Amino acid sequence: MEINLPLMDMDNPVDDSSPQSFKKAFKEYREGRPGGGCMWPELVEAFPSAELRDPVDRGTLDRIESILGQRLPDDLRSFLLGSDGLADEYGTDVIWPAARILDDNLSFRNDEQYKSLYREFDSLMFFGDNGGGDQFAFVRRPERQEVFVWDHETDSRIPVASSLERYVRSALASDGEDWYR
Numbered sequence: 001m002e003i004n005l006p007l008m009d010m011d012n013p014v015d016d017s018s019p020q021s022f023k024k025a026f027k028e029y030r031e032g033r034p035g036g037g038c039m040w041p042e043l044v045e046a047f048p049s050a051e052l053r054d055p056v057d058r059g060t061l062d063r064i065e066s067i068l069g070q071r072l073p074d075d076l077r078s079f080l081l082g083s084d085g086l087a088d089e090y091g092t093d094v095i096w097p098a099a100r101i102l103d104d105n106l107s108f109r110n111d112e113q114y115k116s117l118y119r120e121f122d123s124l125m126f127f128g129d130n131g132g133g134d135q136f137a138f139v140r141r142p143e144r145q146e147v148f149v150w151d152h153e154t155d156s157r158i159p160v161a162s163s164l165e166r167y168v169r170s171a172l173a174s175d176g177e178d179w180y181r
Contacts, residue, residue: 021082031174039081043165047172056084056098064102070125070140075164085137086168092131101127104135124148127172129180136167137159149180 005181044050048147061080065071072080076095079086085097096104108121124137133152138144147167160180161167170179 017162023050024138034058043168044083044086047067050172051087052082053084053097055082056080060098066119067102068105069167071143072125072144073138073145076138077129079164087163088172090101090131093128094168096126096129101125117160124150124157126150128167130180132178132179 003094019115054078058081061072061077079095080098085093085100086095093100102127105121105124108124108126114121123139123141125140126135128136128138130136130149135150135152137148137150137157139146139148139157145163147161147164148157149160152156173179
């Protein structure tokens with residue numbers, strides 16, 4: 001089942017997908033967030049080969065939460081409001097675009113073959129991969145901030161980072177697909 005979601009709120013367009021627009025979107029988000037600070041622009045700037053994209057509007061993220069029946073982790077939500085995903089220098093989606101987050105999570109939860117091979121995925125929210133089959137996810141029931149890797153060969157679910165920030169730093173600083181092993 002593929003669901004197409006708009007990437008931008010046309011009442012609030014962003015001029016372009018440059019890093020400057022990324023910074024502007026995060027600055028606006030930070031100003032509207034009580035007591036919040038946003039580390040994403042500075043973090044991504046530390047990795048010049050990281051590929052940023054146009055931001056996603058809040059309505060798209062609200063629809064994802066409604067369809068999946070789970071809240072997006074705050075850090076993932078804030079990231080997507082600034083860039084619809086993040087690719088590393090090899091083109092691997094460290095953080096998937098919003099539409100893929102929805103599509104892949106629905107596939108994992110509803111595919112009969114997956115149900116026969118693996119434990120259930122309903123408590124997880126997948127958001128990225130390593131390019132070799134392993135997927136990264138947050139546990140959403142109960143809600144946790146750690147990032148887990150799901151190994152597609154063993155069906156193991158192992159914590160690999162204490163936060164999305166640590167996950168992004170580790171994934172972008174690595175020079176291979178298995179940085180978490």
